[in-house]
Amino acid sequence: MNQIGLEHCLLLGAVLFVAGIVCMATKRNAIGILMGSELVLNGANINFVAFARYNETFAMEGQVFALFTIVLAAAEAAIALAIVLNFYNNHVTVDVDAAEELKG
Amino acid sequence: MNVAELLFWITALLTGLSAIMVVVTQNIVRAALWLLFTLAGTAGIFFLLGADFVGATQLLVYVGGILILVVFGVMLTAQGPFVNLKTGAGEWAVSIVVGLLLFGLLGISILMTEWNFTPAPSIEPVQSRLANDLGLSLLGFRDATPKADLPIGSPGEPPRERTRLAYLFPFEIVSVHLLVVLIGAAYLARAKRRKGPAKS
Numbered sequence: 449m450n451q452i453g454l455e456h457c458l459l460l461g462a463v464l465f466v467a468g469i470v471c472m473a474t475k476r477n478a479i480g481i482l483m484g485s486e487l488v489l490n491g492a493n494i495n496f497v498a499f500a501r502y503n504e505t506f507a508m509e510g511q512v513f514a515l516f517t518i519v520l521a522a523a524e525a526a527i528a529l530a531i532v533l534n535f536y537n538n539h540v541t542v543d544v545d546a547a548e549e550l551k552g
Numbered sequence: 553m554n555v556a557e558l559l560f561w562i563t564a565l566l567t568g569l570s571a572i573m574v575v576v577t578q579n580i581v582r583a584a585l586w587l588l589f590t591l592a593g594t595a596g597i598f599f600l601l602g603a604d605f606v607g608a609t610q611l612l613v614y615v616g617g618i619l620i621l622v623v624f625g626v627m628l629t630a631q632g633p634f635v636n637l638k639t640g641a642g643e644w645a646v647s648i649v650v651g652l653l654l655f656g657l658l659g660i661s662i663l664m665t666e667w668n669f670t671p672a673p674s675i676e677p678v679q680s681r682l683a684n685d686l687g688l689s690l691l692g693f694r695d696a697t698p699k700a701d702l703p704i705g706s707p708g709e710p711p712r713e714r715t716r717l718a719y720l721f722p723f724e725i726v727s728v729h730l731l732v733v734l735i736g737a738a739y740l741a742r743a744k745r746r747k748g749p750a751k752s
């Protein structure tokens with residue numbers, strides 16, 4: 449059995465990233481799209497922390513950037529849910545295909 | 553295989569499979585449940601990688617905050633019984649092909665790259681970075697990278713020593729950003745004033 453290296457963590461981050469991308473592409477529920485973006489941010493966070501662990505040069509940077517990402521993801525989730533609730537109040541649906549008022 | 557590697561494999565499998573199930577499932581409440589497992593598994597990976605404070609923050613902010621927010625969003629936007637939000641088969645096929653291609657690209661580029669970092673330790677119990685170090689580096693009282701010899705300054709000059717280069721300014725920006733976001737979210741989700749004559 450190989451030892452756990454940097455590649456394993458990066459591959460796990462890639463799995464989360466691709467799952468988030470596909471989730472954002474396939475879901476028609478706006479909250480599902482929000483979940484996809486959370487998955488993408490988590491994949492990036494795993495990469496940050498893995499580099500902080502395996503490269504002594506970035507021992508502090510990786511964790512600091514991961515903290516910033518978590519905080520900004522929280523802000524993004526709050527704003528996105530507020531927009532989704534507003535959209536639901538106006539259209540009585542959360543289907544993003546119905547959001548075409550800005551279409552030219 | 554020691555205990556740490558076994559724990560890593562279990563946690564990584566849990567995290568990856570839950571992430572895939574978030575995509576596959578069609579019920580939005582079940583997707584939220586699988587997302588809970590994914591986020592908790594990510595926190596476990598952080599603990600195993602020696603990032604205790606980041607893992608605890610992940611648990612507090614994601615599992616305790618964002619997920620509750622998402623579940624409340626699901627409950628507040630309940631669908632009627634005849635609304636169909638399923639994805640078509642053609643869309644599924646295209647998305648899966650694109651996702652597999654993207655994952656292949658990422659995996660090949662990860663595995664083909666030579667990550668020649670000088671100490672390449674395996675997973676083992678390490679002295680974890682304490683919250684004290686993180687706080688000091690956010691406030692600027694600690695060198696950001698202890699062993700970094702990245703040259704700064706214009707090329708041609710001899711590289712200067714990096715001293716007291718830390719993250720006070722991004723910390724302030726994030727703080728103001730959070731304040732603005734709170735005000736904006738409260739403004740967006742406020743109770744609407746009713747149009748027409750008031751009934752009472």
